[in-house]
Amino acid sequence: MVSVSTLHAEPVPDTVLMVDDNATNLQLLYQTLDGRGYKLLVAKSGEQALNIAARAQPALVLLDIMMPGMDGYEVCERLKRDPVTEKIAVIFLSALDDTSDKVHGFHLGAVDYIAKPFQVEEVIARVDTHLKIHRLEQDLERRNRQLEILNDRILQAMGEGIFGLDRKGQAIFVNHAAAAMTGWSESDLTGSDLLDEKADGARMPMAECVTPSSLTDGRIHFVDTASFIHRDGSRFPVEYSCAPIHEDERITGVVVVFRDISERIRTEAELKRSHEALQKSHQELLDAQMKLIQAAKLESVGRLAAGVAHEVKNPLAVIQLGLEYLSAEGEGDETEVLVIADMLNAVQRADTVIKGLLDFSREKELDLAVDNINRVIDVSLQLVKHELTQHNIRLFRELDDSLPDLDLDANKVQQVFINLFMNAIQAMGKDGDLIVRTTIQDLPPGDSDLPSCEFDEAQQLICVDVEDTGSGISDEGMAQIFDPFFTTKPVGQGTGLGLSVSRNIIKLHGGEIGLDNRPEGGVVARILLPVNKGAKDGKETNTAG
Amino acid sequence: MEKKRILLVDDEASLTRMMRLNLERTGKYEVREENMGSRAVETARQFRPDLIFLDVMMPDTSGDEVAAQLQEDEELKNIKFVFLTAIVTKGETEPGGGEIAGRTFLAKPVKTEELLACIERFVG
Structure with missing residues (x-):
């Protein structure tokens, strides 16, 4: 903090230098000003005056003009020229009472002029006035200087x-x-x-x-x-x-x-970045949480399934066997036969639901054997052949014969294909095309919302597409298509477990399954299965042997 | 020809009754029901069945334990048995009984034809 106390300096007596070659005049001036609180100095010549002025720095010089040697004008001029003495107020004393002389004096920097012979009161009054002015000027200048310094310091700080x-x-x-x-x-x-x-x-x-x-x-x-x-x-x-x-x-x-504001902009950008990163990990956390919830849901469905299966299957068995007994025993009329057939059918449906639940809860272990996916597809197609014919659906079988063998649980994978084929058939109703295509991919195909999970980069993938020309799936439906018990089929026609069971099976094989609507209508289901080296080697050995 | 003897062990009495009625109607089998797992071995000793249908999950003694006791019994160890279970699905078994870990299973709800196929397979 800048101190401004120096603005109020201790009052020092003003020094007045009187210059006259005439000792009487000096004496008179001395008497006039003595005892008025000034410090009085005298000089008898111009040279002496300049010396004293430079040394004593008087506030005021009473300067006689007419002096032998250096006259008053020259003294004044020199005082004003020297930065050390330039501030000293000069009052000329002279018998010359000519206007041009006064003007000359003022031009040289004098502040006033006292004519000789002078009046005591006039001298006192003028000296007082000019000393006061001089003091004020000095003060003002000092204050200005202080303020400038202060301003400058503030500005620079x-x-x-x-x-x-x-x-x-x-x-x-x-x-x-x-x-x-x-x-x-x-x-x-x-x-x-x-x-x-x-x-x-x-x-x-x-x-x-x-x-x-x-x-x-x-x-x-x-x-x-x-x-x-x-x-x-x-x-x-x-x-x-x-x-x-x-x-x-x-x-x-x-x-x-x-x-x-470079720093601020940098910080803001950094903040934005870390905010985005935070949001991203928050989203990931949410996703992970959703998956956990989903997994928990599946888990509880599984446990529920086992319990339900056990509790329901015994009564179902009783009904089944009872109906069989009744249907063989009685020679009942046509209506009775029909009723019993309906009831047996109902038992089968109930059993199918429970079977789905059990399948769903039990897809945890695979019975792996080296097999070819094309063969499994062909077997599965054979099993739905009747359905295809019945619904007047054309089959386009586009299987790549060069596919390597895989470690497969053929029964479970077959279950997946039958499920996909039946879904496709049901989606098309009557008339349509079922396209089954297998290809080998070096990288996950990244052309759609279809599965693109994290496989090893070097890994080859077998890609199976099952396409239909049916009605497609709504966005809402697509979001929950793999949820257990989600179904678009009319009540009684599906358990809603097929796709979730299928996904479990494919995941157990280290693969992925996904569904998407085809741009040209209908749905494509895609299965990606990683080709494991062991299976490939196995095939080569077989071929060699 | 002497009738084959079939023992049905299940804690659900209505189920063993239905199975018995269906089997007996063929006229080819003599059937006994046992609804207590803990009494199964004793009943087998008295009845000397050719084949036992054995429920897996029973409240007192499980089918598994019954099977173990039968196999340790010098008199009874040659009696064939087939498990009946609700936990296995049909896909994992076959009409004549599916093999899991060396044992034969029939999935509930079992049909009469499956029972018959199974009997045919084991005791002809």
Whole structure:
């Protein structure tokens, strides 16, 4: 903090130097001013006067003009010329009472003129007045100096860059921070047009800024993002305020206070990035949670299934066997036969539901054997052949004969295909095309929402597409297609467990299954199965043997 | 020809009754029911069946334990038995009984024809 206490200096007695070659006059002056609180010095010649003045720094010199050797004019001139003594107030004393002499004296820097022979009161009055004026001037100057220092210190101490611009955009003042931030020196900038280019083409810091509107509307403006130009030509982001300078009700310029916001922008970007990362991991957490919930759901369905199966199957067995007994025993009429057939059918349906539940809960272990997926597909197709014919569905079998063998649980995989084929047939109803295609892929095909799980990069994949030309699946349906008990089929026609069971089976094989609507209508179900090296080697051995 | 003797062990009495009625109607079998797992071995000793249909999950003694006791019994160890269970699905068994870990299973709800096929297979 800058102290301003020095503005109030201890009062020291004013020193008055009296210069006259005439000892009587000096005596008279001395008597006149003595005892009035001044420190009085005398000089009898111009040379002596200059010596004393330089040494004693009087506030006031009473200077006789007419002196032998160096006259009063010359003494005054010299006093005014020397920075050490220039501030000393000079009052001429002379018998010359010519206006031109007075004017000459004033021109040389004198403040007043006392004519000889002088009146005591006049001398006292004028000396007092001029000493007072001198004191006030000194005070004022000191205060000004202090204020300037203070201002300058504040200006320089500020972290913000400050430009004072006049109406034309020329810098009136520039603080240290402003110079440091822009790469120029304070003196380079001061006096330059900061809104423009220098003569040598160097672009000044605010060359890309519009003329501050504070100059015209007299208001303070804030600009939160702008570019200032560094001396090296690079731009840096700033925010700045622009405030008008009012002088005598005129706007004479503006003060621009700016701050380099590169760091802030960096921080903000970083913050944004980490916020995004946070959001991402939050989403991942949510996803993981959803999967956990899903898994828990499946798990509980599994446990429920085993319990239900056990509790329901015994009564079902009783009904089944009882109905069989009744149907063989009685020679009952046609209606009775029909009723018993319906009841047996109902038992079968109930059993199918429970079977699905059990399948679902028990797909945990595979009975693996080296097999070819095409063979499993053909067996499965054989099993739905009747359905295809009945629904007038054309089969397009596009199987790649070069597929390597896999470790498969053929029965379970067959269950998956039958399930997919039956779904496709039911989706098409009557008339349609069923396309079954196998291909070998070096990378997961990334062309749709179909499964693209994380397989080893080097791993080959067998891709099985089962396509139908049916009605497709709604977005809502697509979202929950693999949920246990989700079904689009009419009540009684599906358990809603088929696809979730299928997915379990495929996942147990290290593969993925997904469904998507085809652009041309209908649905494509895609199964990706990783080719494990063991199976491939096995095939080669077989071929060789 | 002497009738084959079939023992049905299941804690559900209505189930063994239905099985018995269906088997007896063929006229080819003599059937006995036992609804207590803990009494199964004793009943077998008295009845000397050719084949036992044995429920796996019973409240007092499980079918598994019954089977173990039969196999340790010098007199009874040659009696054939087939498990009846609700936990195995039809896909895993076959009409004549599916093999799991060296044992034969029939999945509930069992049909008469499956019982008959199974008897045919084991005791002709």
